[in-house]
Each structure stands twice: as C-alpha cells, then as structure tokens.
Amino acid sequence: MALSVLDLIPVRGEQTTGQALAASRELVARADALGFTRYWVAEHHNMPSVASTTPGVELMYLGQGTERIRLGSGGVMLPNHAPLAVAEQFSLLAAVYGDRIDLGIGRAPGTDPITSAAMRGHLGDGHMVDAEGNRIDPVEQFPQHIMDILALLGPDGASVPLHGGKEHVLRATPSLRVAPQVWLLGSSGYSAQLAAALGLPYVFAHHFAGRGTEAAxxxxxESFRPSQFGSEPRTFLTLNAVVADTQREADALAEPYLYSMANLRVGAPMTSVPLAGDDVAAKMTDGHRRVADALRDSWVIGDAAAxxxxxxxxxxxxxxxxxxxHPVAGAYPDEPYERAQARVRTLELLAGELRG
Known part of the structure; x- marks a missing residue:
C-alpha cells in the first residue's frame, strides 16, 4: 500500500510560525526517508492552530533536502486566488523540483467568509463584490478556473481573445519541461463529478468529512471520462491518525487535536493546539468530550499493529x-517547539507495519 502525508503545519501552545514550519520540515524529511509517496500541505486562513496558509510558498522551503517524495497542495483553495497566480507558483515549484509536484485544488475557501473576501481584496459587508458593488461568488467560477489552470500549465498556454480576431497568449512560466500533476479535492459529489468529466485524478477528504466517501x-x-490528463480513474483518501507504542499513549496524544476539532464544532473561540496532558485536560468540557468521542470513530488511534x-x-x-x-499526534510541554516528535513517530510506526 502506498502511504502519503497531509500536513496542516499545526501550531501548538506558544509555538511560533517559524518553529511550526521547522517541525514540519522535520516531518517531510522523515517521510521522504521512509518512502512515503507524497507530502501535501493544506490551505487555511486566520486560524491560530494552523500555519499552512500558502502551499506554494511553504513547499519551496519544506521540500529543500528531499530527494524523491512528491510535494503538493492538499489543497490550494481556488476561490481565494486568481488561476494565473496559482499556475505561476506551482510552475516555479516544478522548475525547482521537477516531476514530483502535485497541484491539489479545492473548492472551499478554507476559512470564514470575511477572511475569504479579504483574500481577493473585497470586504463589502463580508462578501465578495465586483467593481459595481454587486455580489459575486467565486465558487460558481470554479469549473472554468480549473480549465484555465490546465490551459496555463499546458505547452500552448491559455489564449485570450481580443477585438479584431487577435489573441493574447498567457503562460504560467517561460519554459517548463514537466507540468505539475493537477488533482481535484473534495468532500462531496461535486468535485468527484467534475474530476471525472475532465479526466483528472480525485482525492476525497475523508479525514474531515467522514461520510459520503463511498458515494463520492x-x-x-463510474463517471470517469479518459482525457489527456488520465486514461483511467486515480483516487485515494485521507485519514487522521495518531500512532504510538501503546494504545494509552496514542489516546493521550490524540486529545489535543480532538479538542481543537471539537472547539470548531461547539463554536468556541479558536486557539493554538493545546499540549497533551494537563493542558488539554483543563480545557476539555463535557461538550468538547461528546464531540470528540464522535470524531474518534473515523480516526485511526492506536498502537502500530492496530x-x-x-x-x-x-x-x-x-x-x-x-x-x-494526516498525523495529528500532539506534543507534551517539555518537547522542543522545532520538533514534531509524535507526528514523526506516527509515520515511522505505520511505515514499519505497512511498508515492511
């Protein structure tokens, strides 16, 4: 079985953004050495617990020193960006890292509506507006923007028709030998159907959806149509995982992330990820506990064999x-902030069991 890694670059306790990035750089280096297939970073905004805001920028740093693992986004939230900007960023990554760049694209904003509007410079009462002040929804433009990115990454570029029958050609970069592999991400049938229609590979976000995986x-x-981007369906799914030497230890290390996810569900103020042990125990209310217990059903929490x-x-x-x-093992108070010890241990134990 091929194993890959999804990373949100979590921020714990008093950890700085720089320290969180250093910890994730340790994670990807270990994943590369262990033979994992891909390492993807997500895009979220205005969240104290997540440092991963700009996958293209992060990967240029995180990939340094890696030798074989594929580097990608899981994903770029396209409604927040102009297609040309995305294509340019990932073309630069491909220029540096060659034929091991994945451009995973999602349709959700990855944040709240006000922050999403701010991403494109629009703050009209918390929604996006055009030049005349009319509301627009970039999500509705998602299919066209996907096709724009595919064209921009292609050898011929994207042609923009001008008056008089002329055309202006746009390219993501002057000269690119191998384009990034485009993947569509989703947690419902919408992106699954679009990926199938375009002949693109597709990933289901099982790590946070938990339901609807089989249907999507x-x-x-069933709907896949072969295209220049793929002759047959290619797909996989994501899983939250905390793996430790014992079940008891795995349970303890899962608590900080279970709390953070429960915090979102109960509508409490967002914070950095608490530390394992007394820190998270003091914060976990009965309401948090009920939500966390329900979340555990779709998470992998245990020793290596289990x-x-x-x-x-x-x-x-x-x-x-x-x-x-998605390694979601927390950390104890005495651990260096530049390290990701329990997350790395999760990968090591799984590689030992599943890859031999």
Missing amino acids: LNLYR AAEQIRQTAHRFQVDEVMI
Whole structure:
C-alpha cells in the first residue's frame, strides 16, 4: 500500500510560525526517508492552530533536502486566488523540483467568509463584490478556473481573445519541461463529478468529512471520462491518525487535536493546539468530550499493529491502494517547539507495519 502525508503545519501552545514550519520540515524529511509517496500541505486562513496558509510558498522551503517524495497542495483553495497566480507558483515549484509536484485544488475557501473576501481584496459587508458593488461568488467560477489552470500549465498556454480576431497568449512560466500533476479535492459529489468529466485524478477528504466517501468515489469511478490528463480513474483518501507504542499513549496524544476539532464544532473561540496532558485536560468540557468521542470513530488511534489493520480495512472498504495520513499526534510541554516528535513517530510506526 502506498502511504502519503497531509500536513496542516499545526501550531501548538506558544509555538511560533517559524518553529511550526521547522517541525514540519522535520516531518517531510522523515517521510521522504521512509518512502512515503507524497507530502501535501493544506490551505487555511486566520486560524491560530494552523500555519499552512500558502502551499506554494511553504513547499519551496519544506521540500529543500528531499530527494524523491512528491510535494503538493492538499489543497490550494481556488476561490481565494486568481488561476494565473496559482499556475505561476506551482510552475516555479516544478522548475525547482521537477516531476514530483502535485497541484491539489479545492473548492472551499478554507476559512470564514470575511477572511475569504479579504483574500481577493473585497470586504463589502463580508462578501465578495465586483467593481459595481454587486455580489459575486467565486465558487460558481470554479469549473472554468480549473480549465484555465490546465490551459496555463499546458505547452500552448491559455489564449485570450481580443477585438479584431487577435489573441493574447498567457503562460504560467517561460519554459517548463514537466507540468505539475493537477488533482481535484473534495468532500462531496461535486468535485468527484467534475474530476471525472475532465479526466483528472480525485482525492476525497475523508479525514474531515467522514461520510459520503463511498458515494463520492463510486460517482467518480463510474463517471470517469479518459482525457489527456488520465486514461483511467486515480483516487485515494485521507485519514487522521495518531500512532504510538501503546494504545494509552496514542489516546493521550490524540486529545489535543480532538479538542481543537471539537472547539470548531461547539463554536468556541479558536486557539493554538493545546499540549497533551494537563493542558488539554483543563480545557476539555463535557461538550468538547461528546464531540470528540464522535470524531474518534473515523480516526485511526492506536498502537502500530492496530492502526495498520484499521488502515488496511479502510483501504479495502473504499478500494484504494493509497492512503494519505494526516498525523495529528500532539506534543507534551517539555518537547522542543522545532520538533514534531509524535507526528514523526506516527509515520515511522505505520511505515514499519505497512511498508515492511
């Protein structure tokens, strides 16, 4: 089974953004050495617990020193950006790292509506507006923007028709030998259907959706149309995972991230990820606990053997031969902020069980 890594570059306790990035650089280096297939970073904004805001910029730093692992976005939230800006960023990554860049694209904003509007310079009562002040929804432009990116990354570029029958050609970069591999991401049937229509590979965000996985993957496989981007369906899913030497330790290390996710569900103010042990125990209310207990059902939390078996069963159930692990193990107060010890340990234990 192919194993990959999804990273939100979490920020814990009093950790700085720079320290969080250093910890994630340790994570990707270890994933590369262990033989993981991909390392993707997400895009979220205005969240105290997440440092991953700009995948293209982050990957230029995080990929340094890696040798074989694919580097990508999981994903770029396209409604926040102009297609040309995205294509340029990932073309530069491909110019540096060659044929191991993935451009995973999502339709959600990855943040609240006001922050999403601010991403494009519009703050008209918290929604996006055009020059005349009329409301616009960039999500509705998503299919066209995907096709624009595909054209911009292609050898011929994207042609813009001008008056008089002339055309202006746009290219993401002057000379690119190998373009990034474009993937569509989703947690419903919408992106699955679009990926199938365009012949693109597709990833289901099982790590936060938890439901609808089977229906979305079946829709993608049944609707897939071969294209220049792929002759057959390619897909995998994501899983939250905390793996430790014992079940008890895994349970303790899962608490900080369970709390953070529960915090979003109960509408409490967002904070950095608490530390394992007394710190998170003091913050966890009965309401948090109820939500966290429900979330655990779709997470992989346990020792190496138990976690590997759960991943095998999940892969078999959804008929995928690749699983992208989102390592959500927390940290104790005495651990260096520049390290990601428990997250790295999660990868090491899973690699030992599933890759031999």
